[in-house]
């Protein structure tokens with residue numbers, strides 16, 4: 526129906542308007558006061574009604590899946606970048622704002638799976654998150670840091686590798702669900718590798734036993750021609 530979207534939108538606004546006073550009245554009837562605890566609940570991501578946040582003194586906590594500019598994950602256990610400079614993120618980035626330079630082994634001049642340079646132009650990035658979605662190594666994630674305002678675009682908003690890199694402990698802190706999934710995947714991969722190694726070792730042992738059996742006098746070994 527023509528205009529149904531406008532009516533629906535107005536309905537949402539009206540709902541927020543009414544909820545604002547309902548929430549405030551609830552506080553009055555409970556004999557509550559406008560203290561920090563109340564405001565933390567009142568201005569959280571699940572708050573109902575209309576309210577004003579006195580930014581920057583007050584800040585709303587962002588949800589886990591909130592995304593702004595990507596960052597590179599540094600593996601603190603292995604003490605190395607997780608990025609292998611495969612270039613997939615740069616290929617899928619819609620506005621093409623990622624530049625990667627691979628590391629080359631100075632002796633052989635062959636590529637090493639580590640980025641020598643990794644640059645993202647934060648003024649072009651549209652925070653779509655496709656780079657993080659497509660990275661096969663969980664090496665790039667979307668950051669929660671949105672306070673990037675500056676007067677100098679080229680000197681501060683073209684992020685180099687050092688600016689983009691953050692430890693995996695930071696990733697675990699802001700994306701606990703994603704981090705738990707990664708740990709589970711790693712444990713599952715380790716279990717499969719151990720199974721494969723055990724199967725290969727058993728196969729090798731069986732072959733060695735068979736060869737030893739055949740080498741015995743009267744065994745299956747054929748005499749040399």
Ligand code: SF4
Nearest residue numbers: 608609611612614660
């Ligand atoms: S961040 Fe991921 S997708 Fe991008 S180059 Fe590094 S490993 Fe490849």
Ligand code: SF4
Nearest residue numbers: 618650651653654656
């Ligand atoms: S979030 Fe989107 S636009 Fe930004 S670097 Fe990643 S793929 Fe490119």
